[in-house]
Amino acid sequence: xxxxxxxxxxxxxxxxxxxxxxxxxxxxxxxxxxxxxxxxxxxxxxxxxxxxxxxxxxxxxxxxxxxxxxxxxxxxxxxxxxxxxxxxxxxxxxxxxxx
Amino acid sequence: xxxxxxxxxxxxxxxxxxxxxxxxxxxxxxxxxxxxxxxxxxxxxxxxxxxxxxxxxxxxxxxxxxxxxxxxxxxxxxxxxxxxxxxxxxxxxxxxxxxxxxxxxxxxxxxxxxxxxxxxxxxxxxxxxxxxxxxxxxxxxxxxxxxxxxxxxxxxxxxxxxxxxxxxxxxxxxxxxxxxxxxxxxxxxxxxxxxxxxxxxxxxxxxxxxxxxxxxxxxxxxxxxxxxxxxxxxxxxxxxxxxxxxxxxxxxxxxxxxxxxxxxxxxxxxxxxxxxxxxxxxxxxxxxxxxxxxxxxxxxxxxxxxxxxxxxxxxxxxxxxxxxxxxxxxxxxxxxxxxxxxxxxxxxxxxxxxxxxxxxxxxxxxxxxxxxxxxxxxxxxxxxxxxxxxxxxxxxxxxxxxxxxxxxxxxxxxxxxxxxxxxxxxxxxxxxxxxxxxxxxxxxxxxxxxxxxxxxxxxxxxxxxxxxxxxxxxxxxxxxxxxxxxxxxxxxxxxxxxxxxxxxxxxxxxxxxxxxxxx
Amino acid sequence: xxxxxxxxxxxxxxxxxxxxxxxxxxxxxxxxxxxxxxxxxxxxxxxxxxxxxxxxxxxxxxxxxxxxxxxxxxxxxxxxxxxxxxxxxxxxxxxxxxxxxxxxxxxxxxxxxxxxxxx
Numbered sequence: 001x002x003x004x005x006x007x008x009x010x011x012x013x014x015x016x017x018x019x020x021x022x023x024x025x026x027x028x029x030x031x032x033x034x035x036x037x038x039x040x041x042x043x044x045x046x047x048x049x050x051x052x053x054x055x056x057x058x059x060x061x062x063x064x065x066x067x068x069x070x071x072x073x074x075x076x077x078x079x080x081x082x083x084x085x086x087x088x089x090x091x092x093x094x095x096x097x098x099x
Numbered sequence: 100x101x102x103x104x105x106x107x108x109x110x111x112x113x114x115x116x117x118x119x120x121x122x123x124x125x126x127x128x129x130x131x132x133x134x135x136x137x138x139x140x141x142x143x144x145x146x147x148x149x150x151x152x153x154x155x156x157x158x159x160x161x162x163x164x165x166x167x168x169x170x171x172x173x174x175x176x177x178x179x180x181x182x183x184x185x186x187x188x189x190x191x192x193x194x195x196x197x198x199x200x201x202x203x204x205x206x207x208x209x210x211x212x213x214x215x216x217x218x219x220x221x222x223x224x225x226x227x228x229x230x231x232x233x234x235x236x237x238x239x240x241x242x243x244x245x246x247x248x249x250x251x252x253x254x255x256x257x258x259x260x261x262x263x264x265x266x267x268x269x270x271x272x273x274x275x276x277x278x279x280x281x282x283x284x285x286x287x288x289x290x291x292x293x294x295x296x297x298x299x300x301x302x303x304x305x306x307x308x309x310x311x312x313x314x315x316x317x318x319x320x321x322x323x324x325x326x327x328x329x330x331x332x333x334x335x336x337x338x339x340x341x342x343x344x345x346x347x348x349x350x351x352x353x354x355x356x357x358x359x360x361x362x363x364x365x366x367x368x369x370x371x372x373x374x375x376x377x378x379x380x381x382x383x384x385x386x387x388x389x390x391x392x393x394x395x396x397x398x399x400x401x402x403x404x405x406x407x408x409x410x411x412x413x414x415x416x417x418x419x420x421x422x423x424x425x426x427x428x429x430x431x432x433x434x435x436x437x438x439x440x441x442x443x444x445x446x447x448x449x450x451x452x453x454x455x456x457x458x459x460x461x462x463x464x465x466x467x468x469x470x471x472x473x474x475x476x477x478x479x480x481x482x483x484x485x486x487x488x489x490x491x492x493x494x495x496x497x498x499x500x501x502x503x504x505x506x507x508x509x510x511x512x513x514x515x516x517x518x519x520x521x522x523x524x525x526x527x528x529x530x531x532x533x534x535x536x537x538x539x540x541x542x543x544x545x546x547x548x549x550x551x552x553x554x555x556x557x558x559x560x561x562x563x564x565x566x567x568x569x570x571x572x573x574x575x576x577x578x579x580x581x582x583x584x585x586x587x588x589x590x591x592x593x594x595x596x597x598x599x600x601x602x603x604x605x606x607x608x609x610x611x612x613x614x615x616x617x618x
Numbered sequence: 619x620x621x622x623x624x625x626x627x628x629x630x631x632x633x634x635x636x637x638x639x640x641x642x643x644x645x646x647x648x649x650x651x652x653x654x655x656x657x658x659x660x661x662x663x664x665x666x667x668x669x670x671x672x673x674x675x676x677x678x679x680x681x682x683x684x685x686x687x688x689x690x691x692x693x694x695x696x697x698x699x700x701x702x703x704x705x706x707x708x709x710x711x712x713x714x715x716x717x718x719x720x721x722x723x724x725x726x727x728x729x730x731x732x733x734x735x736x737x
Contacts, residue, residue, distance in 0.1 A: 007317065037307075041306065041309040044310065045316060048313065048316050048317035048320075049316075052316075056322075060322065062694050063263060063267060070274060070688065071270065074274045074298065077684070078294050082291050082292070085224055086288075132720060132723050135723050135724060136727070139727040
């Protein structure tokens with residue numbers, strides 16, 4: 001199969017993630033969308049590694065996975081803490097910070 | 100034969116790593132690990148003194164190390180770390196400002212109940228647990244390892260010569276700050292909200308950076324900035340892939356410098372975070388982000404500068420205008436300083452657009468001068484308090500200058516520097532940035548910048564007028580006498596602002612001798 | 619055929635270890651039967667109370683899950699190192715020891731802060 005298709009797929013996934021961040025209101029879903037964007041980038045790295053015939057793209061994907069995991073842990077800690085305080089993870093609801 | 104297999108052996112040649120050249124980062128990282136170890140094994144009451152010794156010792160050792168390294172100009176670790184003049188200057192500035200921010204974080208005299216951080220970040224705001232932890236006199240000491248990791252990330256961020264290392268450094272820098280932003284002792288709901296917003300938008304922006312990096316990898320077959328530059332000049336034809344990559348990388352970096360339209364997190368994060376952490380975000384992160392932005396644009400994409408400077412023009416104009424105009428309408432001092440930092444980012448971008456050695460030096464000068472003035476301003480904000488904690492609403496600042504003339508005078512000085520009034524460091528910074536831009540033909544941009552700085556002078560002057568030309572009322576906050584920590588920060592901010600304003604030559608020499616980015 | 623010999627030896631070792639463990643346990647271990655021993659998935663702790671009629675799980679699952687994710691993902695770096703182990707030689711070994719030490723320090727922190735205790 002033509003590896004360029006995987007690049008296109010990754011662009012589609014990235015767009016879905018970006019739209020998800022912009023339109024969804026649940027912090028967990030927004031966060032999942034961000035993770036989708038990161039993983040779309042991973043797919044692009046692996047696909048480009050195949051196209052360019054260079055192995056390093058696959059190693060970069062490892063680094064991205066680790067960074068994404070660290071981000072998950074930090075993000076979930078923040079979101080869970082907010083949820084325990086407010087019983088809600090809507091990102092519209094916590095709007096004490098307005099002017 | 101499979102092309103992937105053919106190229107494999109070359110990947111595994113072991114490149115030498117010049118540990119001496121990267122020792123500043125290694126020192127901070129090693130101490131950060133020791134600091135985690137201290138959290139695990141040292142008794143609760145001894146943790147704070149041990150951590151303070153570790154943190155300030157690490158900053159001191161790193162700064163001395165940087166001074167001994169000042170003449171180093173090399174690229175090491177398989178081309179992924181550039182130890183060059185701009186990187187060393189910025190690392191030095193980051194260490195100094197981080198040490199000052201650490202002093203604000205260590206302050207215990209200002210808040211009657213302790214330091215600026217919640218006794219236990221995991222306890223629910225307003226819960227029995229929280230009250231008990233406070234009553235027992237528990238203190239949060241996990242902020243110290245977080246601070247060290249964040250500083251290590253910043254130092255790597257400005258010297259990363261490789262997009263992958265830059266991405267990892269970006270996250271190492273940001274993740275601890277997201278957490279620290281949510282740990283305020285008072286107004287914890289605001290603090291947690293600031294943390295959430297900063298985190299979600301920050302993660303969104305870093306996803307853009309990452310995808311831009313993937314596209315760059317697709318275009319150039321490498322994420323090394325030097326190799327990207329070679330690929331850019333080898334394929335001179337317009338490539339949509341390349342332009343998209345530059346745009347997405349820039350989005351990720353412009354988010355960190357708080358440029359419009361990627362600035363929405365700034366006021367919320369600055370207002371909600373503990374003031375000491377805000378000071379860290381507004382100074383060191385800004386320096387690191389500008390360093391990385393310039394390195395990516397200059398080193399990797401200098402060959403197609405005519406394609407990205409128009410985009411940067413628009414962003415710079417928007418940033419200056421929106422930051423200045425919205426700051427006028429703010430009624431909270433921390434929010435006002437946040438929009439002020441947006442506007443200042445616009446002025447700094449004018450220097451970035453110059454794309455010249457002069458532009459680079461002027462930006463270095465500006466971020467350092469701005470960093471010291473800003474950290475002084477936030478230190479002043481942290482000592483102006485009333486019964487509920489920090490009095491950040493501007494109505495509570497009316498007549499403050501008559502009540503506490505010294506504090507009022509220091510803040511006025513810093514505001515004048517932000518506004519770019521002569522004899523302050525801000526004036527020299529603006530002058531350097533604008534003249535570098537004019538030398539490169541961006542006259543119209545400088546005209547817009549001058550108009551924007553006139554608008555910004557209005558809201559800076561408003562604070563001065565409010566403090567000195569209105570009578571103190573019942574609601575006027577009072578200035579708490581801080582310990583030596585905050586006093587040092589305020590004094591350092593004011594001193595650097597005046598000294599650099601009157602005798603800028605040593606700092607100008609420093610940034611001019613820093614030279615260009617290596618690749 | 620020679621290239622498959624190590625795999626064969628590995629397979630025999632693995633099978634031998636499993637058989638040895640089961641056999642030793644049944645020969646030397648104490649034999650006390652009770653109701654809990656025949657429960658499905660019995661692993662020594664009380665079953666977590668489930669919310670009535672479905673609903674959210676206790677939040678402590680999230681802490682365990684997060685710790686697992688972090689430590690699990692860190693190990694991904696061992697794979698590329700293992701692939702190029704011989705060519706990376708002593709330099710690679712030292713780097714990997716440093717990496718493992720950093721993970722160990724964090725593990726010590728989690729352990730001392732009672733992140734691994736169930737209640």
